[in-house]
Amino acid sequence: MVLAHAGHWTTQLLYVAPVAIVVLALRWQAWRERRQGDAAAGSASDPHQPEEAQREPRAGR
């Protein structure tokens, strides 16, 4: 029965697909931002990291 009506519900799924894609894209973006934020916080507060490594690289070095 489900397979017999596949023509209908697959078309309906195609209408839902953009929503799913946008949701996934935004979740990925949020995850990336969180990861970047964690990395930035980690490098700023890591006490074991040498002080020199935390400094901004100077021009000419």
Added chain:
Amino acid sequence: MTSRRAAIVVAAVGVAVLWVAPSASAHAIELVGKQDLPIPRWLFGWAAAVVLAISFVALGTLWRTPRLTPLRERRVARVPRVLEPLCGAVGLAVFFGMLYAGFAGRQDADTNILPTMVFVVFWIGIPLLSAAFGDIFRAFNPWRAAGRFVGWVAGRVRSGALPEPIPYPSALGHWPATLGIFVFVFVELAYPGRNDPSTLATLALAYALAQLLGMSVFGVRAWCDRADGLGVYFGLFASIAPLRWTRSELRRRPPLAGTASLSAGVGTVGLLSAMIGSTSFDGFTVSAPWNAIAAWLQDAYRGLGLDALQSGELASSTGLIGVILVIGALYRLGIAGVRRVDASQSARTLGRTFAPSLVPIALAYPLAHYFGVLAYQGQAVAYLASDPLGEGADLLGTASATIDYGWISATTIWYVQVGALIAGHAAALAVAHERALVLYDDATLAVRSQRVMLVVMVVFTSLALFLLSEAA
């Protein structure tokens, strides 16, 4: 269960039910010609989502500071003071003319002018005119004109000042207007006697009397601005327009500036949800799942002792309320997304802050859904105006006019519908973005706050296109 979780559940279940609609019977009035589309209909949904996503990115990168607020207007022309009472008199004359047609004319929806005037010209035509030319209904509003006239006469007759009206309770907000709009859409979509001219005339008279009563208690201005459902409904659409009418001036402003400057209050979200939900429900009623749900509901109501007519009416009302709740829950989800960025404000406050973004959608939905009706049935006004009672008169010499179904093709109507939906939702994104910029004063934060709202807009667009494609 928190209100956010409840919103997620209602929205998810509701959208799933609305979406799982296998091929359905078509809306009779829109079955004119066959659409000749170069791509499948679902691909339009994809294109719409892409346009919205690009709009969202463009807003985030190019629109970094508020552009629409504070509202900047320029005077275009002076308006003679006599124009408003003149328009009011015309509005009253048309209203009484329609009532007379409803009561005295032939009791047939096809030949009596009243049903076409109410459901096509009034309900579909005036929102479009309002969005283009501003709040013209306010000037022609017959009950407002009657209220002002009564106040003017009372002021002349009575010696001494008239008693001050009771202050309008702020707790009521837009709820009376929401009730008015709900009653209207109930009559349009669920009431069995909707095509009976004398019933329509009675309901119109009852509505007008209720408005007069409200105006007499709370004052004409306070009541019309917040509680007159139809007045508020058209006024919200008028906020989109690049023109604003005052008593003495016609002013120009950027399109959507009025919407972005709207102050939403108690009941505004409910009103806008009712506006969008009613159109969605109308699209949903042609689907197979609704037939199944309606049959189940009717059986349940019959079990309570109701007859077939009552149970059908109650089933439609239940469906209408259900779809309105789903729309409200979807919006609530968008607001939950804003709260993830800004938890300092309550969902209610944020809901009101971003409520104006629903106004362009509330226009786009009926425009897309009823454009075919307006394009074809709207022409019937030519012969109905010449024979308003349907009794064979020819007052204007146009009684023999017919509806030309060839002036616009079904394909063109589809493109107009898709264009309206995309433009409406892109405008909604722009208004929400503007409100976020004003609220946060930080473009990055504003964009982040609107991410879930983008998803909600894509859901609204895809759902509308799906319902339209089912009716095509």
